[in-house]
Amino acid sequence: MATTLADDLRPLHHPKTWIGKYVWSQDHKVIAVQYGVTAVGIGLVALVLSVLMRLQLGFPGSVPWIQPENYLQLVSMHGMIMVVYLLTALLLGGFGNYLIPLMVGARDMVFPYVNMLSYWVYLLSVIVLVAGFFVPGGATGAGWTLYPPQAITEGTPGYSWGIVSMLVSLAIFIIAFTMGGLNYVTTVLQARCKGMTLMRMPLSVWGIFTASIMGLLAFPALFVAAIMMLLDHLAGTSFFMPTLFSFGQTTDTVGGNPILFQHLFWFFGHPEVYIVALPAFGIVSDLISVHARRNIFGYRMMVWAIVIIGGLSFLVWAHHMYVSGMNPYFGFFFAISTLVIAIPTAIKVYNWLLTLWRGDIHLRVPMLFAIAFIFTFIHGGLTGLFLGNVSVDVPLSDTYFVVGHFHMVMGVSPVLVIFGAIYHWYPKMTGRMWNKTLGQMHFWFTFLGTYAIYMPMHYIGILGVPRRYFALGETAFIPDSVAIANAGITIAAIVVFLAQGLFFINMIWSLFRGPKADPNPWGAASLEWQTPDTPPVHGNWGPKLPTVYRWAYDYSVPRPERDFIPQNEPPA
Amino acid sequence: MSIFSRLSEKSWETPGNQGMADPEDYRPDAVTVGVYVYFGVATIIFTLMAAAYLVRQGMDTLMDHGIDGSDWAAMPEPLLLWINTGILAVSSLAFELARISARSGAAGRMETMTKLGGLLGLAFLVGQLILWRQFQAQGYFMAANPANAFFYLLSAAHGLHLAGGLYACGRTVGLMANGAEEARARRNVRLCAIYWHFFLVVWALLVALLVAT
Ligand code: HEM
Ligand SMILES: [Cu+2]
Numbered sequence: 001m002a003t004t005l006a007d008d009l010r011p012l013h014h015p016k017t018w019i020g021k022y023v024w025s026q027d028h029k030v031i032a033v034q035y036g037v038t039a040v041g042i043g044l045v046a047l048v049l050s051v052l053m054r055l056q057l058g059f060p061g062s063v064p065w066i067q068p069e070n071y072l073q074l075v076s077m078h079g080m081i082m083v084v085y086l087l088t089a090l091l092l093g094g095f096g097n098y099l100i101p102l103m104v105g106a107r108d109m110v111f112p113y114v115n116m117l118s119y120w121v122y123l124l125s126v127i128v129l130v131a132g133f134f135v136p137g138g139a140t141g142a143g144w145t146l147y148p149p150q151a152i153t154e155g156t157p158g159y160s161w162g163i164v165s166m167l168v169s170l171a172i173f174i175i176a177f178t179m180g181g182l183n184y185v186t187t188v189l190q191a192r193c194k195g196m197t198l199m200r201m202p203l204s205v206w207g208i209f210t211a212s213i214m215g216l217l218a219f220p221a222l223f224v225a226a227i228m229m230l231l232d233h234l235a236g237t238s239f240f241m242p243t244l245f246s247f248g249q250t251t252d253t254v255g256g257n258p259i260l261f262q263h264l265f266w267f268f269g270h271p272e273v274y275i276v277a278l279p280a281f282g283i284v285s286d287l288i289s290v291h292a293r294r295n296i297f298g299y300r301m302m303v304w305a306i307v308i309i310g311g312l313s314f315l316v317w318a319h320h321m322y323v324s325g326m327n328p329y330f331g332f333f334f335a336i337s338t339l340v341i342a343i344p345t346a347i348k349v350y351n352w353l354l355t356l357w358r359g360d361i362h363l364r365v366p367m368l369f370a371i372a373f374i375f376t377f378i379h380g381g382l383t384g385l386f387l388g389n390v391s392v393d394v395p396l397s398d399t400y401f402v403v404g405h406f407h408m409v410m411g412v413s414p415v416l417v418i419f420g421a422i423y424h425w426y427p428k429m430t431g432r433m434w435n436k437t438l439g440q441m442h443f444w445f446t447f448l449g450t451y452a453i454y455m456p457m458h459y460i461g462i463l464g465v466p467r468r469y470f471a472l473g474e475t476a477f478i479p480d481s482v483a484i485a486n487a488g489i490t491i492a493a494i495v496v497f498l499a500q501g502l503f504f505i506n507m508i509w510s511l512f513r514g515p516k517a518d519p520n521p522w523g524a525a526s527l528e529w530q531t532p533d534t535p536p537v538h539g540n541w542g543p544k545l546p547t548v549y550r551w552a553y554d555y556s557v558p559r560p561e562r563d564f565i566p567q568n569e570p571p572a
Numbered sequence: 573m574s575i576f577s578r579l580s581e582k583s584w585e586t587p588g589n590q591g592m593a594d595p596e597d598y599r600p601d602a603v604t605v606g607v608y609v610y611f612g613v614a615t616i617i618f619t620l621m622a623a624a625y626l627v628r629q630g631m632d633t634l635m636d637h638g639i640d641g642s643d644w645a646a647m648p649e650p651l652l653l654w655i656n657t658g659i660l661a662v663s664s665l666a667f668e669l670a671r672i673s674a675r676s677g678a679a680g681r682m683e684t685m686t687k688l689g690g691l692l693g694l695a696f697l698v699g700q701l702i703l704w705r706q707f708q709a710q711g712y713f714m715a716a717n718p719a720n721a722f723f724y725l726l727s728a729a730h731g732l733h734l735a736g737g738l739y740a741c742g743r744t745v746g747l748m749a750n751g752a753e754e755a756r757a758r759r760n761v762r763l764c765a766i767y768w769h770f771f772l773v774v775w776a777l778l779v780a781l782l783v784a785t
Contacts, residue, residue, distance in 0.1 A: 110602035178613060182606050190602040195589035199581040216609065220617040224624065231725070236715030238643075239628060255643035255718065260627050264620065299584065307579075550587035571587045 014538060026112035027538045028097045029429070031119050035093035038119075042126050043086035049078040051497050058490025060471050069157040071470040072141030077132070079144030080166065083272065084173060085126060087414055091279040092177070092215065093122060095421060096184045096208045098429070102528035103205045105193025105546045105568075107539050109183045118183070121176035125169045132158070132165030140166045143468060145269070148240040148261050152233040154247070163233065167226040174223045177215055184212040193527075195548035199303065200567070202526045202552040203296060206303050207282020210310040211275045217314070218271035225264035232256065259324055266317035273410050274313045278306055280417040281348060284370045286552075287420050288352055290524045291367035292359030293563060295553035297351045305344035312341045322393045331390045338388035342381070349378060360556060364522070365439035369420030372447045373413050380409025383458065398468075401461025404454045412450045419446070419503070426507070427521050431534045432514030438506040445499030452492035456485040525564045526552040607763050611770055614733065618774055621729065622781055625722045629785055645717045646785060652706060656699040657779055663692030664765075664772040671765035674758040683748050686761055689768065690741045693734055700731050719785075726778050730771065737767050 015021050022030060053074050056066045066074070097115070101108050109115045132139040141157030142150055150156050151163050158166075188209045192201070201209075228239040232253070240261045241253035289296040296302060318326065318334040352374055361367065383405040387393045396402060419442075427433055460482050465472065472478055520529040532542040546568040554565040629644050670685035704724070712720045744760035747753045 111606065178610075182609055182613075185609050186602050186606045190599055190605055192595060194594055195592055197581055197583060197592075198578050199583040216613050217616050220613060221620050224617060224620050228624070228725070231714070231721065235721075237721040238718060239624070239721065257628055260624055263627075264624065267620070295584065300580070300582070303579065547589065549589055551583040553584065554587075 024116065026108070026116045028101050028109045028112070028115060029536065029538075031115055032094050032096075032098035033429075034119050035089055035097060035122065036095075038123055038126060039086050039090040039094060042081055042130070043090070045130075046078045046081035046086060047497060047500070049074045049081075051493060053078065054490040054493040056470065058487040058493075066470075068470040069141055070138075072143070072468065073139045073157050073162070075468050076141050076143050076146075076166075077139050080170075081129070082411065083144065083276070084170070085129065087276040087410075087418075088177070088215070088272070089122060089173075090418060091276055091414065092184065092208060092212060093119065093180055095204075095279060095283065095418075096180070096212065098425070099204055099528060100184055100187050100208060101191070102531065102536065102540060103202050103526055103552075104188060104191060104196050105527050105541070105548060106187060106191035107541060107545070110187045110191050111183050114179045115183050118176050118179035121172060121179065125172035125176060128165055128172060129169035132162050132169070135161035135165055137161050145262075145265060146229070147265075148229055148232065148258050149242065149244055149253075149256075152229065152241070153244065153251075164230065167230050167233075170226045171223055171230075174219045174226075177219055181212045181216045184208060185216065193545045193548060196527075196567075199300065200548060200551045202282070203285040203299070203302055203306070204279070204282040204526075206306050207278040207280070207285075210306050211278040214271045214278070214310050214313070215275050218268045218275065220268075221264045222268040225261055225268070228264075229261065259321075259326065262321050262324055263318070266320045267314070269320060270317040271310075271313045274309060276410060276414045278310060280373070280414040281306060283421045284373050284417050285348075285352065285355075286524075286526065287366050287370040287417075287424055288355050289553055289555065290424075290522050291364055291370070292356050292361045293523075293555045294355050294359040295551075295555055297354040297357075298347075299551065299553060301347055302351055305347050308344045309341060312337065312344070316341060319388055319393070322390050323397045328390075335388055335390050339385065342385060342388075345381060349374065349381075364423075365434070365436065365443060366420040366424035366522075368440070368443045368447075369416045369423065372443070373416045373420070375447075376408050376416060376450065377413040380405055380407075380413060384409055396461060398466055399461040400457045400465045400467055403467050404457035404461055407454050407457070408450075412454065416447070419443075422507075424522070425528075426510070427517035427534075428519075428528060428531075429535055430511055430514075431517050432510045433517045433521065434506050434510045434514060438502050438509075442499060442502040442506065445502070446496060449492050449496035449499065453489050453496065456489050460485050523562060523564050525554050525566050527567050530566050530568050601759065603759070604763060607767060614770070614774070617729065618726075618778070621722075621726055622778075625726070625781065625785075628718050628722070643717065644719050647707070647712060647719050647723050647782060649779075649783060650703070650706065652699065652703045653779065653782075656696055656703060657775065659692055659699060660696045660772055660775055663689050663696060664768045666692060667761075667765035667768045670761050674761045679748070679754070682758070682761055683745070686741065686745055686748075686764065689764070690738060690745065693738050693741070693768070697731055697734060697738070700727055703727075723782065730775055730778060733771055733774075737764065737771065740764065740767075 015025070021027075025031060025034075052063060052066060053071065055063050056071055097109070100106075135158075137158050137160050139158050140146065140151060140162035142159075142163065146163070146166065152159055156163075188201070188205060228237075231237045232239050232241050236252075238253040238256035240258050241251070241256035242258060243254050244251045285296050285302060315337045316334055318330055319338045322331055322334075356371075383401070387396060387402065387405055423434060423439060461467075463479065463482060464477050465482055472482065517534065519531070519534040522529075527546060527548065528536075530546065531540055548567045549570050550565060550567055552567050556563050557565055559565075629642070666685050666689035670682050670689060673679075673682035673685060704727075707720070707723075712723075714721050714724050740760070741764045744757055744764060747757040747760065750757075
């Protein structure tokens with residue numbers, strides 16, 4: 001049997017040296033921080049890339065070395081890093097690692113060694129990815145979707161080496177994720193403490209758990225696609241490469257099917273949206289419930305909705321391919337399935353609102369971010385309903401409307417939750433509180449700033465401004481006012497970018513100077529706040545594992561001493 | 573309890589945990605669950621590759637790109653393919669016997685059968701390499717035709733999975749020498765057997781795909 005289930009602290013291998021504790025660590029909490037720091041680090045690179053793009057778009061020519069090729073490289077690297085290397089890694093590798101064992105009452109992940117490997121392999125994938133900037137020809141400029149034949153055909157930036165680095169890095173990332181994902185899923189299934197039934201798990205765990213299963217089933221599609229494209233590129237096969245005319249000559253590839261790549265890519269790509277969304281859904285439910293002092297409205301429905309969304313999201317992928325010339329009946333099917341997903345999603349939104357309704361709302365910084373998420377998510381979800389319809393999507397496809405849509409729904413929304421979650425759990429992770437004023441300033445700059453950035457994008461998208469364009473040039477249908485909008489967006493983006501400094505200053509300052517945190521400063525009922533030590537030590541629970549007697553949402557109970565009942569408190 | 577009744581628990585109504593068993597008493601062990609979860613991953617990988625195979629093969633009917641007919645030229649099925657398949661089946665059988673011995677506590681036979689299964693598995697992999705060489709010698713290069721490319725891709729993916737299995741099986745044999753680890757060794761033998769059966773079925777389906785197309 002796994003030691004994690006033991007009631008006594010059987011030889012849980014405690015490392016002695018500093019390196020054993022913080023570098024080659026098998027402690028899920030340390031691995032979580034390693035994942036988190038790496039993901040945020042590479043995410044900052046992607047953020048800088050976006051500011052460079054914005055400078056070019058808002059003030060064309062202001063960064064002289066950005067030529068059209070470089071712009072494409074910036075777009076591609078920015079998109080891929082944000083989606084895969086930041087959000088997926090941070091939500092599952094970071095929060096998944098930190099929260100799962102603590103929330104289900106386990107000592108650690110069930111396979112700590114594999115967990116450690118997972119992080120180091122992830123780090124390797126990041127290094128290979130970054131190497132792409134430095135190979136001859138530079139990083140790939142094929143867009144984050146990497147569509148062949150363009151991605152590996154002369155004329156595309158980075159078509160020779162940049163794309164190799166990208167594909168190899170993705171393959172490595174997927175191996176890392178699979179090791180992590182097996183751990184998260186198995187830990188939830190196998191290492192819950194006594195009394196922790198499935199329906200007593202906090203929604204954060206449900207979101208992360210479902211997303212991990214989805215990742216295990218969706219990433220293989222990207223893996224297969226990446227390997228096949230590598231073979232097309234390096235071994236001369238033609239899985240995806242049709243006969244092409246390139247520089248006046250036919251290529252020696254024959255008969256490949258580029259649309260096949262698109263199917264594989266989006267079989268991964270759409271679930272990926274929910275792989276980052278579901279953990280965010282789960283976490284935000286917990287933040288709202290704790291800071292509104294109310295049990296989450298419709299807990300069971302929330303769980304089911306998470307599971308149903310997870311399942312359905314494997315049936316909608318081709319809504320990204322309405323303009324690929326596929327059979328119109330496919331479009332019909334995928335439009336319907338896309339709209340059906342809106343139902344469980346809407347249920348979740350209503351339940352969040354109903355949780356807030358008449359709640360005892362404490363507008364602390366994590367709560368501000370959680371509420372902001374509801375705004376941006378509704379916003380992005382509504383534009384998604386437009387784009388899900390074939391006839392609306394066709395004219396809007398590849399315009400800034402799409403850029404505005406997906407940034408709202410899968411860029412900004414999960415990032416807001418991540419901020420909220422960091423503000424929320426930081427006291428547990430470090431034993432220190434943040435500075436509130438700095439946190440509030442960070443919130444308002446970020447929240448209002450994202451609207452300043454992305455709202456105008458919808459309008460210029462409707463005017464027809466295309467995405468992935470270095471410059472607009474003289475285009476009859478694009479009015480001059482678009483240039484003003486673009487300049488405004490860029491200024492807002494720079495302000496938001498600089499405002500993130502408040503977050504990092506606050507984080508570092510608090511780590512050393514922050515006031516000591518109470519073990520349970522928000523009065524939360526879930527298990528991770530009930531650890532004997534703050535921050536929790538290796539093994540989490542001292543000599544005896546906790547026992548759970550109730551769900552995680554007993555708030556606002558009429559008691560004199562405190563208004564909540566922790567999960568591990570026996571019934572009176 | 574069925575998964576549905578578990579998922580319909582009204583956890584807010586029923587605090588307490590009387591009558592709940594200690595999880596340690598009824599849960600299968602984590603490694604077993606991990607292996608089963610991985611089967612899900614492997615199923616998806618091979619299903620997607622098979623789907624890609626069929627789509628790519630049907631290209632000429634899907635899209636007219638000015639070349640007459642399809643460029644697909646099916647691979648032959650030489651005798652060696654069947655020999656290898658047979659070896660893999662016998663290897664799986666040996667693992668099954670090892671598993672049965674593990675259950676009945678016949679430690680000696682378990683060890684022999686595990687070793688035999690592992691050796692046969694190794695023989696299968698070597699056979700596959702020889703098959704590749706044979707194909708190369710006959711001019712069935714990877715880049716020459718999509719059918720070839722898929723064959724190499726699929727058999728490599730399958731072979732890598734078996735190689736990983738062989739590593740685990742080798743470690744299990746190592747465990748058997750150590751008396752203290754007997755329970756673990758038995759569990760691992762069981763898992764090796766299941767793993768082998770799973771990839772035997774995958775291989776059989778891949779061969780069926782080759783033969784049918
Ligand atoms: C302040 C933050 C951000 C800014 C200013 C920003 C800006 C941009 C810009 C200017 C583009 C290029 C649009 C084009 O030319 O077509 C872009 C593309 C993209 N961004 Fe962001 N972005 C930000 C954050 C994020 C985040 C958090 C995500 C995570 C999902 C994300 C995902 C993407 C994706 C997937 C693309 C598409 C890349 C492609 O077309 O290949 N972005 N972003
Ligand atoms: Cu989608």
